[in-house]
Amino acid sequence: xxxGVELMIVDGDGKELKGNNVQGNLCxxxxxxxxxxxxxxxxxxxxxxxxxxxxxxxxxxxxxxRDEDGYYRILGRVDDxxxxxxxxxxxxxxxxxxxxxxxxxxxxxVGYPHEIKGQGIYAYVICDMDGRDEEELIxxxxxxxxxxxxxxxxxxxxxxxxxxxxxxxxKIMRRILRKVAGGDIDNLGDTSTLLNPEIVKQIIEGSSxxxx
Numbered sequence: 500x501x502x503g504v505e506l507m508i509v510d511g512d513g514k515e516l517k518g519n520n521v522q523g524n525l526c527x528x529x530x531x532x533x534x535x536x537x538x539x540x541x542x543x544x545x546x547x548x549x550x551x552x553x554x555x556x557x558x559x560x561x562x563x564x565r566d567e568d569g570y571y572r573i574l575g576r577v578d579d580x581x582x583x584x585x586x587x588x589x590x591x592x593x594x595x596x597x598x599x600x601x602x603x604x605x606x607x608x609v610g611y612p613h614e615i616k617g618q619g620i621y622a623y624v625i626c627d628m629d630g631r632d633e634e635e636l637i638x639x640x641x642x643x644x645x646x647x648x649x650x651x652x653x654x655x656x657x658x659x660x661x662x663x664x665x666x667x668x669x670k671i672m673r674r675i676l677r678k679v680a681g682g683d684i685d686n687l688g689d690t691s692t693l694l695n696p697e698i699v700k701q702i703i704e705g706s707s708x709x710x711x
Contacts, residue, residue: 503531506571508563513553522595524577525563526556562591579673581610581618586651593620593654596647600640602627607663607671608654611680619655621680623702626659633659656680658709662698664690675699679706 500506505528508516516523527534534557538545552558562574575591590608597606604625613619626636637657645653664672678687684703690696 500571501531505529507556508565509553509556519565519569520567522562522564522574524553525559525561525571525573526553527559528556530557562589562595564595581608581620583610583613583618583620583651584616588648588652592648593622593644593652596644596652597622597624597640597654599647600643602629602631602636603640605663607673607676609673609677609680611656611677613655616655620652621656621658621676622654623658623660623663623676625662628659656709658702658705660698660702660705662695662701664696664699664702665694666692667694669694676702679703 507526507528508521508523509526510516510523535545535549538548548560549557560576560578562577564572564574566572574595575589577589577591579590580587581590581593590610593608594606597603597608604627606622606624608620608622610618611621622640624640628636637659640657641653664675666672672690672693675687675690678684679699679702684706687699690699693699
C-alpha cells in the first residue's frame, strides 16, 4: 500500500484477520488525502456503499489475500457472485481456490446459464502445463476447489487458456468471458480497449472443444 494508507482484512462479520496467509474483505482503517468523500447527488448511497458495510472503515468492495510474505493480492469484487442451485458464492472465492493448485498461474471464473442449476461455474485457467496431460490437470483443479470450498463450488467447465482478455490497466474483461461461456460469441461488444485482443479468438476456438 501507499504511505499513509492503512489496510486491513476483515471476515464477513467485520472481525479483523491478522497475520499472514489470510483472505477476506479489503478495508482501509483511517482516512487518507484522496479518500472518497461523497457521490455527487447521492451522499447516502456513498455512505451505504463504502462506509456502512463494516462500520468504522472504508470498504473497497474487493476480496483480498495477504500471502505468507505480507503482500496483498486482490482477488476480485466480492459482489460478483454466482447462484448455483440456490447457493451464492463469490467468483473471487472460487478463483482463489483454483489458484491454490501449484501449476495454476491465474484464473477467471464466471457464471453461465445452466438448465439444472440455474447458473453453472465456468473457469478459464492459465496453467504451467510442464508436459502434463490436460484432462488430468483439469481433474486436479476441480478436486482442489472441492477440497478448499466444497463440492458445490466445483467448476462445471474448466478451460485451459493461453491468456485472459485484459484492458491496458490490467483488468480482466469478464463481460467477454461471460459471453463466451454462454455461447453468445456473436455479440461480444467493444473490444477496442483490450491489451491483447488476439486472445479472445483463441479462447473462443478453445471453448468449442471443452466438455462440461
